[in-house]
Amino acid sequence: NAGVTQTPKFRVLKTGQSMTLLCAQDMNHEYMYWYRQDPGMGLRLIHYSVGEGTTAKGEVPDGYNVSRLKKQNFLLGLESAAPSQTSVYFCASRTTGGSEKLFFGSGTQLSVL
């Protein structure tokens, strides 16, 4: 079982460049999330989606956009990268109907120079 797959695993950008992170899940989950993890900060929610075609803002949405055109994919875009966006990005999807358990991808290490 692939579970939640993130690509790429590593990326280095220059300030002002754009990029898209891809998250794919094969568990037929409705809910998907993008988090960022910074040292000493835990994980903070950037955006999330409750189903195909829907997106919503989380705690730290500024500078990011997302799209959920297909149920299995959740894309995170940076239109004009800034050094403050250097972080590790995790995608997750979750079950419904009880434990609401989140499954995480392996993460993307992004450096913005």
Place this chain on the structure above:
Amino acid sequence: ELKVEQNPLFLSMQEGKNYTIYCNYSTTSDRLYWYRQDPGKSLESLFVLLSNGAVKQEGRLMASLDTKARLSTLHITAAVHDLSATYFCAGFNSGGGADGLTFGKGTHLIIQP
């Protein structure tokens, strides 16, 4: 808005000792989660606690939930080096606002021989 606080944030202990990590949360959260993260890796689900008084155990780790006190604990019994990792607790945002989990900042646990 749900807030989650863990303490301690850093813990160094000797093998064979017992210790407890505490997780306090600010508003109603009917589900509490514990995750483990090894350096450079993703988050691994340890426990999902769904009701007041819930207790779950896996090996040397035991988690409990007291919804009245808004407190969850992760107890480590007779620690071994392999348990060295960062442990996160997270509450589910069930009271409105953004969907998903709100994480504590994590407890960095080092177990020394």
